[in-house]
Every structure is written in structure tokens, then in C-alpha cells.
Amino acid sequence: MAEMNTDGGGSHKKKGSKPQRKKKSTSVDFTPMVDLGFLLITFFMLTTTMSKPSAMEITVPVKDKTEDNQTKIPASSAMTIILSENDKIYYYMGLPDTVPDLMVTDFSNEGIRKLLLEKNAPQLKKIEVLKAQLVNKEIADSTFKRKVSETLADKNALTVLVKLDDKASYKNLVDMMDELQICSVSKQALVEVQKEELAKIEAMKTPL
Numbered sequence: 001m002a003e004m005n006t007d008g009g010g011s012h013k014k015k016g017s018k019p020q021r022k023k024k025s026t027s028v029d030f031t032p033m034v035d036l037g038f039l040l041i042t043f044f045m046l047t048t049t050m051s052k053p054s055a056m057e058i059t060v061p062v063k064d065k066t067e068d069n070q071t072k073i074p075a076s077s078a079m080t081i082i083l084s085e086n087d088k089i090y091y092y093m094g095l096p097d098t099v100p101d102l103m104v105t106d107f108s109n110e111g112i113r114k115l116l117l118e119k120n121a122p123q124l125k126k127i128e129v130l131k132a133q134l135v136n137k138e139i140a141d142s143t144f145k146r147k148v149s150e151t152l153a154d155k156n157a158l159t160v161l162v163k164l165d166d167k168a169s170y171k172n173l174v175d176m177m178d179e180l181q182i183c184s185v186s187k188q189a190l191v192e193v194q195k196e197e198l199a200k201i202e203a204m205k206t207p208l
Contacts, residue, residue, distance in 0.1 A: 073159045079119060081112070081160055082197055083176060085167035090201055091115070096161065099196045102204060107175055116183035120158040124184060126151045152186040160185050163193040165201065 075094045082090040082102070089112050090102040105111040117124065127148055134144045151157070162176055180188050 074156060077156050077158055079158060079160050080163065080191075080197075081176065082163045082165065082193055082201065083168040083172045084165050084201060087172060089176075090197075090204070093119075096191075096194060096197075099194065099200060102197070102200050104204065107172075107179070112176075113179055113183060116158070116160075116179060116185060120183055120185055123151050123154065123157050127184065152184060157187055158185055159187040159189075161189055161191045163191050163197065165193055165198055 073095065078093065078095050080092055080094075080096055084090060087107055089105050089107070091105065091112075092100050092102050094100060105115060107113075130139070130144055130147050130151070133139045134141065139147070160180060162173070162180075164173060177188075
């Protein structure tokens with residue numbers, strides 16, 4: 001009697017079948033990348049230029065000046081600015097010997113910036129002429145810089161005395177110095193506010 005083979009034949013290879021290859025697990029060695037990373041960090045640290053702290057230049061008058069070494073300022077080109085609370089700016093034209101009535105403005109483009117540009121207009125016009133000469137190659141760059149410095153340092157150029165009361169903020173002072181730089185006002189000084197000026201400011205704040 002014939003017998004049926006019930007063996008699955010799992011252990012027998014089929015004729016003509018290719019032998020199966022064992023698959024190897026792929027792995028990447030990242031150890032050299034660690035060294036490369038440290039080399040890149042070191043390279044960027046050595047080649048990067050660190051930001052240098054910049055200081056704002058403020059001209060402060062020297063105490064106990066004698067009459068001989070004092071620079072006399074024409075009253076027509078002198079302007080006193082007093083910074084106060086709520087971004088208010090009080091100002092007047094002339095020397096602070098006799099304090100006239102104060103006027104008030106703010107930090108808007110139509111405020112202190114417009115006022116400084118108007119008061120410094122003669123020097124700004126001279127600088128524009130020098131710029132045109134530089135563009136047309138009528139003067140050298142060194143000559144342009146020298147003449148601009150002489151124009152801004154002229155005795156008739158606008159001189160601004162900046163003062164702060166005890167209610168002004170440091171931000172107001174920084175903003176004021178920025179406005180002076182934008183308007184090319186190089187003759188500037190930080191001066192102590194007078195009692196008469198503070199009294200006039202308080203009188204303007206007090207409603208009638």
C-alpha cells in the first residue's frame with residue numbers, strides 16, 4: 001500500500017533555488033563626526049568678530065573754567081534743551097544767563113528734529129555743497145572730511161545745551177543724542193539744569 005509523505009519539506013531545498021544570503025545590519029560610525037564638529041566650533045570661535053561695546057560721546061563742560069580758556073558762544077546760535085517727563089522737551093534760544101519763556105515740543109519728526117534742522121540749516125547747506133563737489137570729484141575725500149569738520153565746528157554753528165530734570169528718563173537722553181547726530185549738530189554739551197528753568201517748567205505744568 002502506498003504511503004503519503006506528509007513532510008513539509010522545510011529542511012529540504014528545492015532544486016534550482018538560489019541560496020539565500022544573510023542580510024547584514026547597516027550601521028554608520030559617527031565617531032569621526034564628533035571630532036569634525038569640535039573642529040568647526042573651534043574654527044568659528046577663532047574667526048568670528050565679537051561685537052565691541054560702543055560708548056556715546058557726550059561733551060561735558062569742565063568745572064572752574066577761567067575767562068581766558070572759555071569759548072564764547074553767540075546768543076543767536078545757542079539753544080538750551082530740557083528733557084522732562086512724558087517725553088516732553090522744553091527749549092529756548094539764547095544763552096542761559098537770563099532764562100526766557102520756555103517752549104515745548106516732543107520727539108516726533110515735526111517736533112525737535114524739524115526744529116534742529118531749521119536752526120542748523122546754514123551749516124547743512126554748506127555740507128550739501130561740499131557733497132556735490134565730492135560727487136563731481138572737485139575735491140578729494142580727505143578735503144571733504146576736513147571742510148565738513150570745520151563747518152560743524154564753526155563759531156556760528158548751532159550749539160545745543162542738553163539738560164535733564166529729575167523726572168526725565170535715560171531713554172530720553174539717548175533719543176536726544178540720536179536726534180543731534182541725525183541733524184549734524186556736533187557742538188553739544190550736557191549741562192546741569194538751573195532752578196529758574198525748573199520753576200518755569202513747573203509753572204507751565206500747573207493749570208491756570
